[in-house]
Amino acid sequence: MQDKKITFIGAGNMAGSIINGLVKGGYPANLICASAPSLTNTQKLADELAITASQDNNQSASWADVIVLGVKPQMMADVCKALVDGGVDFTNKLVISIAAGVSVTRFQSVLGENTAVIRTMPNTPSLLQKGMTGLFASQQVSAQDKDFASELMGAVGEIVWVEEESQINGVIAAAGSAPAYFFLFMESMQKKAMEMGFSKEDARLLVQQSAIGSAEMVKQNAHLDLETLRNNVISKGGTTAEAVRTFNELNLPEIVGKAMQAASDRGAEMEKLF
Numbered sequence: 001m002q003d004k005k006i007t008f009i010g011a012g013n014m015a016g017s018i019i020n021g022l023v024k025g026g027y028p029a030n031l032i033c034a035s036a037p038s039l040t041n042t043q044k045l046a047d048e049l050a051i052t053a054s055q056d057n058n059q060s061a062s063w064a065d066v067i068v069l070g071v072k073p074q075m076m077a078d079v080c081k082a083l084v085d086g087g088v089d090f091t092n093k094l095v096i097s098i099a100a101g102v103s104v105t106r107f108q109s110v111l112g113e114n115t116a117v118i119r120t121m122p123n124t125p126s127l128l129q130k131g132m133t134g135l136f137a138s139q140q141v142s143a144q145d146k147d148f149a150s151e152l153m154g155a156v157g158e159i160v161w162v163e164e165e166s167q168i169n170g171v172i173a174a175a176g177s178a179p180a181y182f183f184l185f186m187e188s189m190q191k192k193a194m195e196m197g198f199s200k201e202d203a204r205l206l207v208q209q210s211a212i213g214s215a216e217m218v219k220q221n222a223h224l225d226l227e228t229l230r231n232n233v234i235s236k237g238g239t240t241a242e243a244v245r246t247f248n249e250l251n252l253p254e255i256v257g258k259a260m261q262a263a264s265d266r267g268a269e270m271e272k273l274f
């Protein structure tokens with residue numbers, strides 16, 4: 001991978017996951033800085049991973065070749081304005097945003113209209129280098145910078161580039177927010193297993209090992225579609241058939257579709273707000 005100096009502005013759940021994944025994957029820690037007003041998260045990362053922690057966004061951003069913006073969407077414009085007011089020159093820098101709901105146009109309106117901006121939508125399993133990231137590049141981004149972003153996010157999981165910026169909201173629906181869907185499903189299963197008499201720990205083990213095994217089967221059987229994998233579990237007249245019939249009766253596929261649409265719609269709505 002190209003070795004570039006990277007500063008993360010904001011290093012909470014998501015940016016912290018990426019930093020962890022990067023360093024554990026071998027990216028040089030001395031090329032990574034995490035900056036935030038409070039040292040709470042950044043010092044922990046510095047202690048664990050030997051990256052640099054800073055409380056000075058302007059200095060850290062000026063030092064870097066690549067600035068990863070990892071603050072909350074509602075704070076993004078103010079944080080970017082403060083960098084510009086603080087004299088950070090974005091001319092030869094690559095800006096990578098991980099925020100939902102902040103458009104390239106919005107970034108360029110604050111940072112300068114010719115700023116090279118890549119919008120990404122990662123997810124928290126990046127922490128384990130099992131992330132999924134969608135990326136969209138503004139016209140100003142060079143092929144070399146696109147390659148760097150591919151390598152950067154590829155170091156913490158799988159990537160997919162989208163041609164249209166609006167597709168980032170689809171990535172949010174299908175991947176960025178998705179870990180929460182699976183956790184909710186697992187929580188619901190754990191709760192019911194406990195009602196069926198299992199301890200909290202055993203209920204979790206039953207559910208988590210089933211989820212991990214199922215996900216691994218999906219990954220290792222790319223030639224089989226998901227329906228086939230599902231049908232392989234169903235014995236005629238057996239237990240799974242009853243469970244799946246109940247899910248379908250209660251319209252699980254429709255519920256999932258509606259939830260994903262709500263996530264995507266909210267992404268689009270946020271682009272108007274922030």
Ligand SMILES: NC(=O)C1=CN([C@@H]2O[C@H](COP(=O)(O)OP(=O)(O)OC[C@H]3O[C@@H](n4cnc5c(N)ncnc54)[C@H](O)[C@@H]3O)[C@@H](O)[C@H]2O)C=CC1
Pocket residue numbers: 009010011012013014015035036037038041057070071072073075079098099100121122123124176177
């Ligand atoms: N949590 C997730 O699963 C995902 C989050 N994202 C995006 O990541 C961004 C951050 O979300 P989280 O990590 O969940 O939030 P978070 O609240 O954990 O992290 C935000 C961080 O920003 C820092 N911060 C606050 N003010 C700052 C400032 N002026 N300068 C520098 N840092 C500042 C805070 O100290 C905090 O650690 C959001 O824009 C979100 O849309 C994207 C994909 C997935």
Ligand SMILES: O=C(O)[C@@H]1CCC=N1
Pocket residue numbers: 100172176177
């Ligand atoms: O909930 C959110 O808005 C962020 C974006 C995707 C996951 N978390």
